[in-house]
Amino acid sequence: MTIEIEISKIFTFESAHFLPFFPEGHKCRRLHGHSFRLQTYIKGELQKGILMDYGEIKRVVKPFVDMLDHRLINEVGQEINSPLLQNPTSENLALWFAQVLTPILPQLSAIRIHETCTTECFLRLK
Numbered sequence: 001m002t003i004e005i006e007i008s009k010i011f012t013f014e015s016a017h018f019l020p021f022f023p024e025g026h027k028c029r030r031l032h033g034h035s036f037r038l039q040t041y042i043k044g045e046l047q048k049g050i051l052m053d054y055g056e057i058k059r060v061v062k063p064f065v066d067m068l069d070h071r072l073i074n075e076v077g078q079e080i081n082s083p084l085l086q087n088p089t090s091e092n093l094a095l096w097f098a099q100v101l102t103p104i105l106p107q108l109s110a111i112r113i114h115e116t117c118t119t120e121c122f123l124r125l126k
């Protein structure tokens with residue numbers, strides 16, 4: 001029997017964005033805000049009954065969440081020269097978090113971005 005254990009930690013951030021590639025007149029092209037929810041998933045081997053300390057996940061992920069919190073994400077994208085954040089769709093936000101977190105959190109197995117209560121983007125890494 002193979003058992004896989006995955007744990008998850010949720011982060012929230014309030015940010016503004018606009019999606020410059022949406023058609024003229026589309027509501028998502030206008031500047032607007034969301035209460036975003038980032039859900040990070042960790043997969044790996046149990047060591048003494050624990051996969052990873054949730055506090056350690058927070059220590060690694062929170063600085064990147066703080067970069068976007070109460071900011072215009074497109075502007076952050078310009079500041080750090082990230083094409084993904086300059087077009088901050090849920091998909092690109094998930095890709096950006098994967099890009100910045102994978103090198104320092106190799107156990108990261110998936111990312112979920114909720115833009116609203118009824119929409120989500122799910123990115124599976126392994």
Ligand SMILES: [Zn+2]
Binds near residue numbers: 017032033034115
């Ligand atoms: Zn939006």
